Amino acid sequence: MKTSISSALKTTLKATACAALLASASSAFAQSSVQLYGQVDEWVGAQKFPGGKTAVQVSGGGMSTSYWGLKGAEDLGNGYKAIFALEGFFLAQNGQYGRFTGDTMFSRNAYVGVESPYGTITAGRLTTPLFVSTILFNPFVDSYEFSPMVWHTYLGLGTFPTYTTDQGVTGDSGWSNAVSYASPNFNGLSATAMYALGNTTENGAKKWSGQVLYFHGPFAATAVYQYVNFNNVPSDLGSFGASGVPGLKSQSVAQAGVSYDLKFVKFFGQYMYTYNDEQITSWHVNTAQGGASVPVGPGTVMASYAYSRDGGGLDQTRQTASIGYDYPLSKRTDVYAAYMYDKISSMSSGNTYGVGLRAKF
Numbered sequence: 001m002k003t004s005i006s007s008a009l010k011t012t013l014k015a016t017a018c019a020a021l022l023a024s025a026s027s028a029f030a031q032s033s034v035q036l037y038g039q040v041d042e043w044v045g046a047q048k049f050p051g052g053k054t055a056v057q058v059s060g061g062g063m064s065t066s067y068w069g070l071k072g073a074e075d076l077g078n079g080y081k082a083i084f085a086l087e088g089f090f091l092a093q094n095g096q097y098g099r100f101t102g103d104t105m106f107s108r109n110a111y112v113g114v115e116s117p118y119g120t121i122t123a124g125r126l127t128t129p130l131f132v133s134t135i136l137f138n139p140f141v142d143s144y145e146f147s148p149m150v151w152h153t154y155l156g157l158g159t160f161p162t163y164t165t166d167q168g169v170t171g172d173s174g175w176s177n178a179v180s181y182a183s184p185n186f187n188g189l190s191a192t193a194m195y196a197l198g199n200t201t202e203n204g205a206k207k208w209s210g211q212v213l214y215f216h217g218p219f220a221a222t223a224v225y226q227y228v229n230f231n232n233v234p235s236d237l238g239s240f241g242a243s244g245v246p247g248l249k250s251q252s253v254a255q256a257g258v259s260y261d262l263k264f265v266k267f268f269g270q271y272m273y274t275y276n277d278e279q280i281t282s283w284h285v286n287t288a289q290g291g292a293s294v295p296v297g298p299g300t301v302m303a304s305y306a307y308s309r310d311g312g313g314l315d316q317t318r319q320t321a322s323i324g325y326d327y328p329l330s331k332r333t334d335v336y337a338a339y340m341y342d343k344i345s346s347m348s349s350g351n352t353y354g355v356g357l358r359a360k361f
Contacts, residue, residue, distance in 0.1 A: 031074060031075040032072065032073065032074040032075065033072060033073055034070060034071070034072040035070070035071050035072065036068070036069070036070055036361075037068070037069055037071070037360075037361060038066070038067050038068030038069055038087075038360070038361055039064060039066060039067065039358060039359065039360040039361065040066050040092050040358070040359050040361075041060060041061050041062055041063055041064050041065070041066050041092070041356060041357070041358040041359075042058065042059070042060055042062070042066075042092050042093060042356055042357060043058075043059055043060075043061075043062030043063075043145065043336075043354045043355060043356025043357075044057075044058050044059075044354055044355060044356070045057070045059075045062075045352065045353050045354015045355065045356075046352070046353060046354065047059075047145075047350075047351075047352040047354075048350045048351050048352070049162050049163050049342075049350045050163045050342055050343065050344040050347040050348065050349065050350040051163050051164075051344070051347035051348050051350075052162065052163065052348075052350065058093050059093055059145075060090075060091045060092045060093045061091075061099075061143075061144055061145065062143065062145050062146065062336065062338070062354060062356035062358075063140070063141075063143050063145075063146065063324075063326065063334075063336050063338075063356060063358055064141070064142055064143065064358060065089050065099060065142065065144060066089065066090050066091070066092050067087055067088060067089045067090065067108050068087070068088060068090065069085060069086060069087035069088070069108065069109070070085070070086045070087075071083070071084065071085040071086075071087075072084055072085075073115070076114075079116060079117040080114060080115065080116050081114070081115040081116075082112070082113075082114055083112070083113045083114070083115055083120075083122070084111065084112045084113070085109045085110070085111055086106050086109070086110050087106060087108035087109040087110070088105050088106045088107065088108060089103065089107055089108055104125075106125065107125070107174060108127070108174060109124075109125060109126060109127055109174065110124045110125040111123060111124030111125065111126055112124060117184065118184065119181055119182055119183045119184055120181070120182045121179070121180070121181050122179070122180050122182075123178070123179045123180075124176075124178065125174055125175065125176045125177075125178065126174060126175055126178045126180050126194060127173060127174050128171070128172075128173055128174060128175055128194065128209055128226065129192045129194060129209045129210070129211030129224050129226070130153075130169065130173075130209060130211075130224050130226045130253060130255060131154075131173035131174070132192075132211065132213075132224075133211060133213075133222040133223075133224045133255055133257055134149055134150060134153050134154075134255065134257075134270075135147075135150070136213075136220070136222065136257065136259075137149075137220070137222060137257030137258065137259050137268050137269070137270050138150070138257075138268050138270060138289055138291050138304055139266070139268055139291040139292060139293040139302040139303065139304050140291075140302055140304055140322060140324065140338075143338075145338075145340070145352055145354075146322045146324055146338040146339075146340045146352065147304065147322065148289060148291075148304045148305060148306035148320035148321060148322055148340070148342075149270055149287075149289040149291075149304065149306050151306070151320055151340075151342065152167065152168065152272075152287050152289070152306045152308050152318060152320060153168065153169050153272065153287070154168065154169060154173060155168065156168015156169070157169070157170055157240050157245065158170070158231075158240065163344065163347060163350075164314070164347075165314065165316060165318065165344055166245050166276070166283070166285075166310065166313040166314045166316070167274070167285045167287075167308050167310065167313075167316060167318060168274075168285075169226075169251070169253055169274065170228055170231050170237060170240070170248075170251050171207055171226070171228040171231055171251070172231070172232075175194065175196040175207055176196065177196050177197045177198070177199045178194055178195065178196035178197075178207075179194070179195055179196075180192060180193065180194040180195075181193050181194075187216075188214055188215045188216045189212070189213070189214050190212075190213050190214075191210070191211065191212050191213070192209075192210070192211045192213075193208075193209070193210050193211075194207075194208065194209045194210075195207070195208045196208070198230055198233065198234035200233075200234050204229065204234075205229065205230045205234035205235070206227075206229060206230075207226070207227065207228040207229070207230070208226075208227055209224065209225065209226040209227070210224070210225050211223070211224040211225075212224075218260055218261040218262065218263075219258075219259070219260050219261075220258065220259045220260075221256075221257065221258045221259075222255075222256065222257045222258075223254075223255075223256050224253075224254070224255050224256075225252070225253070225254050225255075226252070226253045226254075227250065227251070227252050227253075228250065228251050229249060229250040229251075237249065237250070237251070245276065245278070245313070246278070246279075247278050247279030247280065248276060248277070248278055249277045249278060249279060250276075250277045251274065251275065251276050251277070252274070252275045252277075253272065253273070253274050253275075254272070254273045255270065255271070255272040255273075256270065256271050256272075257269065257270040257271075258270075263295075264294070264295065265292055265293070265294050266292065266293045266294075267290075267291075267292050268289070268290065268291040268292065268293075268304070269288075269289065269290050269291075270287075270288065270289040270290075271286075271287070271288050271289075272285075272286075272287040272288075273285075273286060273287075274287070276313070281312070282312070283310060283311055283312030283313035284310075284311040284312065285308055285309065285310055285311065285313075286308065286309050286311065287306065287307070287308040287309075288306070288307050289304060289305065289306040289307075290304070290305055291303055291304030291305065292304075296325070297327075298327065298328060299325055299326055299327035299328060299334075300325070300326050301323070301324070301325050302322070302323070302324045302325070302326065302338075303321075303322065303323045303324075304321070304322050305319075305320070305321045305322075306318075306319070306320045306321075307319050307320075316344055316345050316346070317344075317345045318342075318343065318344045318345070319341075319342075319343045320340065320341065320342045320343070321340070321341050322338060322339065322340040322341075323338065323339055324336060324337060324338030324339070325337055325338075332359060332360040332361065333357070333358065333359045333360070334357075334358050335355065335356070335357050335358075336355065336356050336357075336358070337354070337355045337356075338352075338353065338354065339351070339352070339353040340352045340353070
């Protein structure tokens with residue numbers, strides 16, 4: 001009898017322990033998650049930079065830069081979550097990581113943070129609010145090959161000797177050593193503030209930005225401001241001297257954008273004012289972009305035009321126009337064809353054209 005009772009007790013205890021273990025595991029899986037995601041984008045075509053020569057190429061990132069990422073969240077209770085993300089760009093045409101030689105492995109995003117009912121705080125390498133506003137309010141979104149607004153914003157300063165211009169934004173589309181706060185969404189209205197340090201004893205090295213976004217039905221709008229006094233490391237803005245920008249001390253950028261979706265056509269508009277402060281003098285650049293996307297069959301026709309004008313500096317104008325068609329093969333895969341014309345005063349015109357395939361996962 002004792003043996004029978006003992007055996008039954010052991011069986012009961014084992015069953016209870018297994019049930020507790022399974023419940024614990026189930027609870028853990030329910031409270032945390034990790035996701036793998038990304039996209040691969042390749043295009044074939046030809047490109048001629050302003051003042052340059054035509055190069056036929058197989059290249060990456062025609063409509064979007066290829067990248068992969070891991071992100072996760074753990075429920076901490078009471079509306080709080082611990083979050084993280086690691087996202088890296090890569091060049092599918094040759095297998096290299098990064099957007100260019102020398103780029104870091106997780107240059108898209110690399111952060112940890114906490115979500116709460118009062119907003120989200122993150123720290124690490126973060127995508128800037130200016131980049132978010134730039135890509136949300138032009139029809140070619142984040143294309144570094146065919147978006148006129150991306151070219152005028154991010155493919156200006158630092159492009160020497162490919163071509164010479166003193167237009168464009170410093171500080172990259174992502175900032176390292178940064179801390180960000182994003183507010184909750186209040187009926188379509190949200191705000192973000194970001195601050196980045198040089199991580200040295202030079203306390204004056206800083207970058208900061210603030211952004212407001214508003215979405216309401218077919219209407220959307222943004223306003224963002226960004227200030228930088230270093231690019232990658234403190235006191236390095238003087239390195240833009242080769243582009244005709246000697247002794248650059250700091251740069252301030254203000255950008256506004258709007259869009260309106262009428263279903264049969266969606267309109268986009270942007271204005272950006274860039275102020276550059278040099279050791280001896282200063283100059284500014286005015287930039288405007290207008291565009292539209294139109295559903296045609298199962299796909300979308302996109303068109304955009306951007307114009308920039310110097311107020312001082314090298315006294316340049318830049319005009320860039322693009323047209324393209326994006327056709328979805330499935331929910332995650334699309335093919336596209338696009339053409340872009342690019343003209344900087346006193347240089348021969350540039351152009352880019354090609355077809356590509358983008359697959360998301």
